[in-house]
Each structure stands twice: as C-alpha cells, then as structure tokens.
Amino acid sequence: MRISDKHSKITQAAVKVFARKGFFNARISDIAKEAKVADGTIYLYFNNKYDILISLFEDEIGKIILQVKLLLEEESDPGKKLYIFALHHLKLLDKKKDLAEVLQMELRQSNKFMKEYRNTKFIEYIDIISAIIHQGQEENIFDPTVAPGIAKRAIFGALDEMSRLWVLDENPPYTIEETAQQLSNLFLKGLTL
Amino acid sequence: MRISDKHSKITQAAVKVFARKGFFNARISDIAKEAKVADGTIYLYFNNKYDILISLFEDEIGKIILQVKLLLEEESDPGKKLYIFALHHLKLLDKKKDLAEVLQMELRQSNKFMKEYRNTKFIEYIDIISAIIHQGQEENIFDPTVAPGIAKRAIFGALDEMSRLWVLDENPPYTIEETAQQLSNLFLKGLTL
Amino acid sequence: MRISDKHSKITQAAVKVFARKGFFNARISDIAKEAKVADGTIYLYFNNKYDILISLFEDEIGKIILQVKLLLEEESDPGKKLYIFALHHLKLLDKKKDLAEVLQMELRQSNKFMKEYRNTKFIEYIDIISAIIHQGQEENIFDPTVAPGIAKRAIFGALDEMSRLWVLDENPPYTIEETAQQLSNLFLKGLTL
Amino acid sequence: MRISDKHSKITQAAVKVFARKGFFNARISDIAKEAKVADGTIYLYFNNKYDILISLFEDEIGKIILQVKLLLEEESDPGKKLYIFALHHLKLLDKKKDLAEVLQMELRQSNKFMKEYRNTKFIEYIDIISAIIHQGQEENIFDPTVAPGIAKRAIFGALDEMSRLWVLDENPPYTIEETAQQLSNLFLKGLTL
DNA sequence: GATGAATGAGCTTTCATTCAT
DNA sequence: GATGAATGAAAGCTCATTCAT
Structure with missing residues (x-):
C-alpha cells in the first residue's frame, strides 16, 4: 500500500466521522476504526x-x-461564469455530503480555525467570485458601484446557506439546478448595469 | 434576588464564555466564575x-x-423593509459581538443542534425575510418568479457571511451602513421587476 | 474531613506507591486507590x-x-552531635522505609529534580552537617584543613549508602546503633585534630 | 561490521540518551537515532x-x-590504595559524565534494578574497597574494630555523593585531586590505628 | 436555594515492541 | 541481518455532573 493511501484513507474516514458526530464529539478511535488502522497509526x-x-x-x-x-x-461571459460557479458549488456539496457538512459545520465553528488559523485556502476560493465580478465590471457588464469584496461574500453566503438544504434535509424542496438558476439570476440582475 | 436574575446572569456569562472559547472548549466552571455563582448552581x-x-x-x-x-x-415599502432588516441585523450583531459569535459559530456547528433539534426560532427569524418578499410580490413590486424560500436563504446567508467581518476582523474594510446599503441594493435590483 | 486530611492522605499514599513501584511505574490510579479517593481528586x-x-x-x-x-x-559537643545526626538519620529512614526509598531512589533520579529543580530543602538538610563541622573547627576540636563542603557530602553520602541496607535488605548484617557508632567513630577520628 | 560493533554503538548511544533524558523519558527511537540504526535493530x-x-x-x-x-x-600500601581508588573513581566519572549520570541516577532508581536484579557487578566493585580495608587490618595498619562492610559502603557513598558535584554542577567548587586527597585523608585518619 | 468538593468516565497521545519486507 | 511502518495497550489529566452540607 502506498504511503499516500494511508493518509488518504484516514482523511476520508475523518470526513465521515466528523460529519456524523462533529469534530469535538468524534474520537480518534472512531476515525481509526473507520479507516481500519490502529489509533497510533493516525499519529504517523x-x-x-x-x-x-x-x-x-x-x-x-x-x-x-x-x-x-x-x-x-x-467560459468567458461573467454572467455564465457566475452560474457555473453556483451550480458547481451546489452539485459538489450535494455529491459529497459528508465533506459539505464538515466544511460548513466544523470549520467555521472554532476560533482555532477562523481566528488564529489564517484560512488562505478559503479566501482563495471566494476570491474566484470577486475575480468574476471584477471581470464583469471591467467589461462594462456589471455595475461598477458594487463592491466586489461585499458581493463575493454575499454570493458565497447565499450559496453556503442554500447548500445546507441538501446537507440537512432529506427531501429538499428545490432541485440543485433550479436553485443555481434562481441564485445566479438574482445576483445577475443585482449586478448587471 | 428573583429567580430569573440568576438564570439571566448565567445566560449572559455563557454568551461571553462561549464566544471566547467556543462551546466545547468552554467549561461549566468558566461560566460559573463569569456569572459569579457556584458550578452546581448552574444545574438548578x-x-x-x-x-x-x-x-x-x-x-x-x-x-x-x-x-x-x-x-x-x-414601514410599508418592501424594498425599504429589506434595507431595515439588513441594517438591523448587521448593527445588532456588531453591537453584541459575543452573541453574534455564538449564534454564528457554535449553533450551526453540531448535528446536535441542526439535525436533532428542530430549530423553530431560527426558521421564524428568516421567515421574516420571505414574508417581505411575499408582500413585494403581492404588491407587484417584486418578480413573482423568484422563489421566496430560496431568496430568504440567499439574503440571510449573505448577511450572515458579511457579519462575520465585524465579528472576526479588527478593522473591517466596510462600514455597516455601506454594507447594508450595498446588500439591499444588490438584492433589491435582483428582486425588483 | 479537614482539607489537609485529603492532602495528607494522598501524600501518604503516594509515598507507599512510589516506594513500591517507583515514580514512573506508579500510576495516578494506584495512588488514588491507595488513598481511597477518586483519580480526579488528586488533581484538586x-x-x-x-x-x-x-x-x-x-x-x-x-x-x-x-x-x-x-x-x-x-547537645553542644560537635562529636556527639555528629553521632546524634547519624543515629537519627538511620533510625528515621528505618522507621519510615517507604519514605526512605522514595527519598533515596526517586528524588535523585531525574534531571527534573536535581537539575532544573533547585533542591533547597535537601541543601538545608546536609548543611546541618557542615554547621556541625564548622562548629568543631571553631572550637579547635576538628581539623581546620578539612573542607566542610567536602566532609558534609562525604558524611551524608556514607549515611545514605548505609541506609540502603535497611531499605533493601530483609536481614541487614548490622544494627542501626552499631552502624551509627561505627560511622561517627570513623568520621570523628578523621575529623579530630 | 562485526556484531559487537552494533551492540557497542547502541550501548554508547543509550548512555548518552539515558544521561540526557533519564531512563524513563528516553525513547527507544531516541537511542536508535543516536546510534544511527533502525528502532527494530535494537531488539536484535x-x-x-x-x-x-x-x-x-x-x-x-x-x-x-x-x-x-x-x-x-x-601499589602495596593500603592507605595509598585508598587514595588511588578514590582518585580513579572521581576522575573516571568526571571524564565520562554521561556514564556517571546513568550509573548514579538511573541505576539505583528503580526497584527493578536494586531489588529484583541481584547487582553482582556493583558488589564486586565496592568489595574492592573492603579488600583494601581488610588488607590494612591484616597488616596492622588499620583499626581492626572497624567493620569493613560498613566502611566500604561509607567510602563508596562518600565518593558517590561527591561525584555528583561534577555531574550536576557546571563549576564545581573543588578540584578532583583536592577532593580525592581530602576524602582519603579523612577516611585514612578514621581507619588508621 | 446555593455551594463547591468530590467523582470517575472518557479521551488524546505516547511509545515499546513486532513483523512483513 | 536490518528496517521502520504499524500496532494497541496504557496512562495522565479534564471536566460535566452530583450531592452532602
């Protein structure tokens, strides 16, 4: 078995266990059992x-x-890019529900991760949105008075809150495509000149 | 001392301690000390x-x-209502940072609260938004094709994500009024026919 | 039960357990069981x-x-003082074998206690010996060329090594009085002008 | 590489590591790293x-x-022999500080070694002293009333306690020669008729 | 009602030892 | 013989909760 296999096995197991029990309620031995390794192996x-x-x-x-x-x-059109981003975000988290739950629930939860820990990956992710907005403004498609730093957070927040539907709800009242459509429409109209 | 006084003292203390340390890292004795009561008193x-x-x-x-x-x-105008809601939400969480942090960080964090525990108060709160949207649609001001169930979450999610700025950042790059303005504009344009 | 009782009960239990198993092999739960308290109580x-x-x-x-x-x-005579010190030292450690074992075995064992931890109590104890020697030199009874700093260590080391006999051996080949007599004679002759 | 080389390399490494960290705080992996072998090799x-x-x-x-x-x-003179023994003991432990620390600190520390383990080598070592005393008594130089079994322990204990000075202290207040001189004088006078 | 000393279950982490390669 | 990844038992310590006062 390749080294990376063990690392990956543990990570996958941790995603499942953290999703099921939450970070603090998850025991190392739960993760170890799920990953089919010994407790101590995790610390390697x-x-x-x-x-x-x-x-x-x-x-x-x-x-x-x-x-x-x-x-x-x-894709070059910023409006369509926004839709693609939204659709992809929702689809992905729907496909990987456990991961979605961990990212949403556990990661923002503690000072440990949002205050002391400078979360550069997360910033990189939502900066994809501000880049799209910026592009739209450069091309005179989007309203230049909109602050990309606010809009990026608004859009991510909206997506994030929506995605909770698929994570928590057994029978969500909307389809993913419908939601992506509605959201991108909403923001597109809001952004467009 | 009235009973409710102790209850309230403990609650206020808990807000502070949960905000500072997070729910799981907070100890009952921390809360007791902050509330100036004995540990055992909390269990009364x-x-x-x-x-x-x-x-x-x-x-x-x-x-x-x-x-x-x-x-x-x-206020009767749904557009202005949206602005008021946004402004009030941000102002409140800015004024009560500890509470904001607890509501944002701790409450959504665990399956314990979002899955098993049916969070009716939270639903009631964001349904204020859908009521505004509904009113706007009834009055032919807002686009009737917008699903209020999606928009309410989008708006709350946007506000929630934005408010993190004031909770986590020492020097947020935007003022509260500016942000409320930008957000309600964005959504208003998105919603308006 | 007075507070000091619990503290003392735990200390006494620890002496027994450390003597029996050694510091590192002793478990907190052993001490707790011996002291008839809960593990956690020890940490109070x-x-x-x-x-x-x-x-x-x-x-x-x-x-x-x-x-x-x-x-x-x-007692005023330094020679007799030396005998009293030796006799008392050996008697005490014989009476409190567990304590003797802990003091001898555990305390000198680790960098933790002899290097980082400035062992002032121990120094105070063996300085009783150097004080006696000093007195004897002042009174022109003891050889002034003897370095009290060396002699105090020599005498303590001799006593310490001897006392191991009663700690470790079931049937020591010498009595305590005999040993104290021999040792103080030996050193007295060595010290006397 | 001869077998004994590995054995010796590990022993030397263990001396260093035990001296630095103490037996219980030393990890097998520390010794392995110091000896530049794999952990498992030690068990061969x-x-x-x-x-x-x-x-x-x-x-x-x-x-x-x-x-x-x-x-x-x-050397044939028992008095001079005593001086030689003392000087050699102190010199050796000063030269091999790590070894000295291990012998002093670790070995006497645990029941494991002084009770269960019959320490014949150690006995052989201090019996060198009693042999010298015996010889001195046979040759009518030393006091026949002195019990060699007590004196040997006294002398060893004194040397042992003294040698701690060079092990623990950066700037010991006495030189080795001075100390050996003082100690052998002290005991010689004590022993001599 | 109020207290806070006492409890003890529970968890993370360590590390001597093993064994497949 | 040599390796070092993997094991899993073991233990120090924490802290929510209880209950005698």
Whole structure:
C-alpha cells in the first residue's frame, strides 16, 4: 500500500466521522476504526486531532479550487461564469455530503480555525467570485458601484446557506439546478448595469 | 434576588464564555466564575451544558425577532423593509459581538443542534425575510418568479457571511451602513421587476 | 474531613506507591486507590504527578529538618552531635522505609529534580552537617584543613549508602546503633585534630 | 561490521540518551537515532529497554573494575590504595559524565534494578574497597574494630555523593585531586590505628 | 436555594515492541 | 541481518455532573 493511501484513507474516514458526530464529539478511535488502522497509526500521518481537520480542509478545498478554475476557463461571459460557479458549488456539496457538512459545520465553528488559523485556502476560493465580478465590471457588464469584496461574500453566503438544504434535509424542496438558476439570476440582475 | 436574575446572569456569562472559547472548549466552571455563582448552581437552572446553549439561543433569537418585527411594522415599502432588516441585523450583531459569535459559530456547528433539534426560532427569524418578499410580490413590486424560500436563504446567508467581518476582523474594510446599503441594493435590483 | 486530611492522605499514599513501584511505574490510579479517593481528586490538591513527588519531598524533608535541629539543640559537643545526626538519620529512614526509598531512589533520579529543580530543602538538610563541622573547627576540636563542603557530602553520602541496607535488605548484617557508632567513630577520628 | 560493533554503538548511544533524558523519558527511537540504526535493530541485540540499561551497566562496571584492579596491583600500601581508588573513581566519572549520570541516577532508581536484579557487578566493585580495608587490618595498619562492610559502603557513598558535584554542577567548587586527597585523608585518619 | 468538593468516565497521545519486507 | 511502518495497550489529566452540607 502506498504511503499516500494511508493518509488518504484516514482523511476520508475523518470526513465521515466528523460529519456524523462533529469534530469535538468524534474520537480518534472512531476515525481509526473507520479507516481500519490502529489509533497510533493516525499519529504517523497527523500531528494531532486539529491537524486532521485542517489538513483535510486544505486538501479538499484545494481540489475544489482546481476543479472550478478548470471549469471556468472554458467560459468567458461573467454572467455564465457566475452560474457555473453556483451550480458547481451546489452539485459538489450535494455529491459529497459528508465533506459539505464538515466544511460548513466544523470549520467555521472554532476560533482555532477562523481566528488564529489564517484560512488562505478559503479566501482563495471566494476570491474566484470577486475575480468574476471584477471581470464583469471591467467589461462594462456589471455595475461598477458594487463592491466586489461585499458581493463575493454575499454570493458565497447565499450559496453556503442554500447548500445546507441538501446537507440537512432529506427531501429538499428545490432541485440543485433550479436553485443555481434562481441564485445566479438574482445576483445577475443585482449586478448587471 | 428573583429567580430569573440568576438564570439571566448565567445566560449572559455563557454568551461571553462561549464566544471566547467556543462551546466545547468552554467549561461549566468558566461560566460559573463569569456569572459569579457556584458550578452546581448552574444545574438548578439548566439541565446540562447543551441546554445552556439552546436556551440561550432561543431567548436571544426571540428578543431579536420581537425587535425587528416592531421596527418593520413602521414601514410599508418592501424594498425599504429589506434595507431595515439588513441594517438591523448587521448593527445588532456588531453591537453584541459575543452573541453574534455564538449564534454564528457554535449553533450551526453540531448535528446536535441542526439535525436533532428542530430549530423553530431560527426558521421564524428568516421567515421574516420571505414574508417581505411575499408582500413585494403581492404588491407587484417584486418578480413573482423568484422563489421566496430560496431568496430568504440567499439574503440571510449573505448577511450572515458579511457579519462575520465585524465579528472576526479588527478593522473591517466596510462600514455597516455601506454594507447594508450595498446588500439591499444588490438584492433589491435582483428582486425588483 | 479537614482539607489537609485529603492532602495528607494522598501524600501518604503516594509515598507507599512510589516506594513500591517507583515514580514512573506508579500510576495516578494506584495512588488514588491507595488513598481511597477518586483519580480526579488528586488533581484538586496537586498540579500533576511530578508535583506530588516534589510536594511530598519538601514536606517530609521539612519535618525531618525540624526534628533533627530540635534534637541537636540539646547537645553542644560537635562529636556527639555528629553521632546524634547519624543515629537519627538511620533510625528515621528505618522507621519510615517507604519514605526512605522514595527519598533515596526517586528524588535523585531525574534531571527534573536535581537539575532544573533547585533542591533547597535537601541543601538545608546536609548543611546541618557542615554547621556541625564548622562548629568543631571553631572550637579547635576538628581539623581546620578539612573542607566542610567536602566532609558534609562525604558524611551524608556514607549515611545514605548505609541506609540502603535497611531499605533493601530483609536481614541487614548490622544494627542501626552499631552502624551509627561505627560511622561517627570513623568520621570523628578523621575529623579530630 | 562485526556484531559487537552494533551492540557497542547502541550501548554508547543509550548512555548518552539515558544521561540526557533519564531512563524513563528516553525513547527507544531516541537511542536508535543516536546510534544511527533502525528502532527494530535494537531488539536484535537487546531483549527490551530494561535490558539495555542492565547490559550497559554490567559492561561498563566490568570495564571499570578491570581498570581499577590493574591500577591497584602496582601499589602495596593500603592507605595509598585508598587514595588511588578514590582518585580513579572521581576522575573516571568526571571524564565520562554521561556514564556517571546513568550509573548514579538511573541505576539505583528503580526497584527493578536494586531489588529484583541481584547487582553482582556493583558488589564486586565496592568489595574492592573492603579488600583494601581488610588488607590494612591484616597488616596492622588499620583499626581492626572497624567493620569493613560498613566502611566500604561509607567510602563508596562518600565518593558517590561527591561525584555528583561534577555531574550536576557546571563549576564545581573543588578540584578532583583536592577532593580525592581530602576524602582519603579523612577516611585514612578514621581507619588508621 | 446555593455551594463547591468530590467523582470517575472518557479521551488524546505516547511509545515499546513486532513483523512483513 | 536490518528496517521502520504499524500496532494497541496504557496512562495522565479534564471536566460535566452530583450531592452532602
């Protein structure tokens, strides 16, 4: 088994366990059992419990950023880019519910991660949105009086709050496509000159 | 001393301590010390540690709902209502940073509260937004194709994400009024026919 | 039960357990069981495991110093003082075998206690010897060329090594009085002009 | 590489590590790293952690015994022999501070070594002293009423306690020669008829 | 009602030892 | 023989909760 396999196995197990029980209620032995390794093995790959969460976060957000950026490269219209971003965000979190729950619930939860820990990956992710807005303003499509620093947070916040529907609800009242459509419409009209 | 005084003292202390340390890192003895009561006294007013958080949440959200509803009664225009809601939300959380942090960070964090615990107070709060949207649609001011169930979450999510700026950042790059203005503009244009 | 009772009960239990198993092999739960308290109770009286050992040491040596000084006050002849000191030292450690074992074995064992921890109580104890030697030199009874700083260590080391006989051996080949006599004779002749 | 090389490398490494951290705080991996072998390799040469310490002890004391006996053969006067023994003891431990620390601190520390483990090498070492005393008594130089079994322990204890000065103190207040001189004078006068 | 000393279950982390390669 | 990744038992310490006063 390759080294990276163990690391990855533990990460995947941690996602499941953190999603099920929450970071603080999750025991290392839960993760170990889920990953089918010994408790001690986890400490060969991670420094401590917090490190698992941060590491997991950076790895996964990193992958997501790569994916979205790749997708967006194929489109030039900022309005359509916004839709693609929204759709991709919702789809992804729907597909990886456990991961979604961990990212949403656990990561923002503690001073440990949002205050002391400078969350650069997260910033990189939402800066994709501000880049789109900026582009739209440069091309005279979007309203130049809109502050991209506010709009990016608004859009991410909206997506994030919506995605909770699929994470928490067994039978969400809206489809993902419908939601992505509605959200991008809403913001598009709001942004467009 | 009236019974409610002790209850309230403990709740206020819990807000401070949860904000400072997070729910899981907070100790009952921290709260007791902050409230200037004995550890055991807390258990005369609350069943357990989780109960403090839920109780705190319901009480505080209850007060906020009362306040906003009162404010909104004085205004009839749905567009202006949206601005008032946004401004009030941001102002409040800025004024009560500790409470803001607890509501944002701790409450959504655990399955314990968002899954098992049916969060009716929270639903009541964001339904204020959908009521405004509904009113605007009834009065043919807002686009009838917008789903209020989506828009309410989008608006709350945007506000929530924005408010993190004042909670976490020492020197936020925007003023509260500016932000409320930008957000309500954005959504207003998005919503308006 | 008075507070000091619990503290003392734990200290006494720790002496027994440390003597039986050694500091590192002793578990907190062993001490707790021996003291008939809960594990956690120990941490109401001591900061950590090391603290129990140091605290125990300072308390017990403190008591011993008081006792010996009291005894020595009644005697003026430095030669006889030396005998009294030796006899008392050996008797005491014979009577309190567990304590003797802990003081001998555990305390000198670790950098933690002899390097980082400035062992002032111990120094105070062996300085009783140098004071006697000094007195003898002042009174022209003892050889002035003898360095009290060396002799005090020699005498303490001799006593300490001897006392191991009663700590470790079931049937020591010498009696305490005989040993005290031999040792004080040996050193007296060595010291006397 | 000869087998004994690895064994010796590990022993030397263990001396360093035990001296630095103490037996219980030393990790097998520390010793392995210091010896530049793999952790598992240590178990090809030693049964377990305790075995390293005991083995180390027997080897090193064995060497010391050989050296002293050789030195003493060249001298016939028991008084001078005593001085030679003292000087050699102190010099050796000063030269091999790490070894000194391990012998002093770690070996006497635990029941594991002084009770269960019959320390024949150590006995052999201090019996060199009683042999000298015996010789002196046979030759009518030393006081026949002195019990060699007590005197040997007294002398060893004195040397041992003194040698702590060079192990623990950066700037010991006495030189080794001075100390050996003082000690052998003290005991010589004490022993001589 | 109020207290806070006492409890003891529970958890993270360490590390001697093993064994497949 | 040599390796070092993997193991899993073990233990120090914490802290929510209880209950005698």
